[in-house]
Amino acid sequence: MEEAQHIIVIGAGLIGLCTADVLIARGAKVTLVDARSGPCEGTSFSNSGMIHPSQSRSWAPDARETKAAKDAAQVTTALAVRSRALLLDRRKQLGLPKRASGCLQIQPTIEAARQFQAVQTDMGVRTDIVMHPVESFGLPACRFPDDSSGDARAFGFALADDLAARGARFVYDAEGLNIRRTDDGFAIKAAGQVISSQHVVVAAGVGSPDILAKLDVRLNLNRVSGAAADFALPEDMEGLPSCPIMDAQSRSALTIFADRLRVSGGWGVTDPTVLIARWTEIAPGLFNRLNDPISTWTGERPMSPVGRPYISGTSLPGLWVNTGHGHMGWTLCAGSGELLAEMVLEGRVDRRFAFAG
Numbered sequence: 001m002e003e004a005q006h007i008i009v010i011g012a013g014l015i016g017l018c019t020a021d022v023l024i025a026r027g028a029k030v031t032l033v034d035a036r037s038g039p040c041e042g043t044s045f046s047n048s049g050m051i052h053p054s055q056s057r058s059w060a061p062d063a064r065e066t067k068a069a070k071d072a073a074q075v076t077t078a079l080a081v082r083s084r085a086l087l088l089d090r091r092k093q094l095g096l097p098k099r100a101s102g103c104l105q106i107q108p109t110i111e112a113a114r115q116f117q118a119v120q121t122d123m124g125v126r127t128d129i130v131m132h133p134v135e136s137f138g139l140p141a142c143r144f145p146d147d148s149s150g151d152a153r154a155f156g157f158a159l160a161d162d163l164a165a166r167g168a169r170f171v172y173d174a175e176g177l178n179i180r181r182t183d184d185g186f187a188i189k190a191a192g193q194v195i196s197s198q199h200v201v202v203a204a205g206v207g208s209p210d211i212l213a214k215l216d217v218r219l220n221l222n223r224v225s226g227a228a229a230d231f232a233l234p235e236d237m238e239g240l241p242s243c244p245i246m247d248a249q250s251r252s253a254l255t256i257f258a259d260r261l262r263v264s265g266g267w268g269v270t271d272p273t274v275l276i277a278r279w280t281e282i283a284p285g286l287f288n289r290l291n292d293p294i295s296t297w298t299g300e301r302p303m304s305p306v307g308r309p310y311i312s313g314t315s316l317p318g319l320w321v322n323t324g325h326g327h328m329g330w331t332l333c334a335g336s337g338e339l340l341a342e343m344v345l346e347g348r349v350d351r352r353f354a355f356a357g
């Protein structure tokens with residue numbers, strides 16, 4: 001019997017975990033290496049939970065209208081639609097609770113909502129205008145009925161347990177890892193051990209460029225910060241939204257999880273109080289009923305310049321990247337994992353998310 005191929009995945013966030021998931025499902029042996037002490041401790045720690053193909057356009061203000069950004073949005077939407085279906089199935093298999101479908105997005109005016117609806121319709125994204133603004137705190141909004149949501153970190157934990165049960169090896173606390181080329185692949189020195197493989201997938205989020213630079217491969221990736229504040233649910237659940245609500249102006253969202261209410265997001269925001277202030281303005285009746293946050297968090301999104309992730313080989317045979325998902329990493333994780341695993345194991349050729357470095 002042929003021995004299973006061994007593949008190293010650097011990064012145990014949503015992207016690395018989902019890549020490992022498909023690699024193992026297709027017969028490979030996987031070692032995941034991460035600088036932190038457990039899964040989803042990086043950007044995947046506290047996101048807004050939206051599985052939203054509707055938001056596939058780049059958020060970079062200067063990229064939105066360029067041809068490159070529009071092309072990127074088309075291919076990213078297609079991947080997001082595939083990924084959403086895979087992710088919802090995977091969540092179900094892992095026994096995670098089903099959530100109400102749809103996301104809303106508050107727009108500054110009804111005209112802005114109609115304009116956004118036209119753009120989305122062009123991209124093939126079903127978009128309605130909210131006719132009962134009580135759902136959006138009395139403000140004009142678009143509704144994306146095909147979007148969904150779920151707790152990304154809970155998914156990451158459940159998937160990491162499932163991977164371990166299926167034979168994945170996890171090497172945590174691998175801060176300051178070293179990587180070098182060998183005669184037949186790569187050797188990684190991390191957490192006091194050396195691990196070798198013909199194939200290495202770099203899925204280390206904002207840490208990816210530094211790892212690739214050790215092999216003289218240059219990755220152009222921006223870090224865009226965002227923040228989150230979690231609140232205990234109010235005793236009186238009256239008026240809580242049934243699906244996540246985004247605010248186009250602040251690029252943030254209000255999401256109700258099983259045990260908490262979260263405001264999160266922001267473009268370049270490092271202070272969660274900015275988001276709390278904005279949501280208190282949008283929904284004063286709700287925010288005045290909440291106690292102080294139970295926790296706050298700041299993270300950085302790994303963002304490619306035009307919003308198209310890098311899911312690709314590199315100039316070095318056997319070295320792969322799966323990163324740059326920006327504000328879309330939860331939405332895209334399952335589809336990106338599938339795509340990269342097929343490239344590595346089955347030789348799939350797909351240049352939509354190619355990386356030139």
Ligand SMILES: Cc1cc2nc3c(=O)[nH]c(=O)nc-3n(C[C@H](O)[C@H](O)[C@H](O)COP(=O)(O)OP(=O)(O)OC[C@H]3O[C@@H](n4cnc5c(N)ncnc54)[C@H](O)[C@@H]3O)c2cc1C
Nearest residue numbers: 011013015035042043044048050205207226328329330331
């Ligand atoms: C506030 C906020 C809200 C968001 N909301 C949404 C949303 O609603 N929907 C959506 O689709 N997306 C959302 N996102 C985006 C999404 O969370 C990210 O795209 C996704 O988490 C990125 O996953 P990742 O696996 O690439 O990175 P990470 O989760 O950061 O994983 C990378 C891993 O690599 C490890 N690592 C890094 N460097 C090294 C190194 N040198 N050696 C070893 N290990 C290393 C890190 O420790 C980390 O565990 C949001 C992001 C933010 C910040």
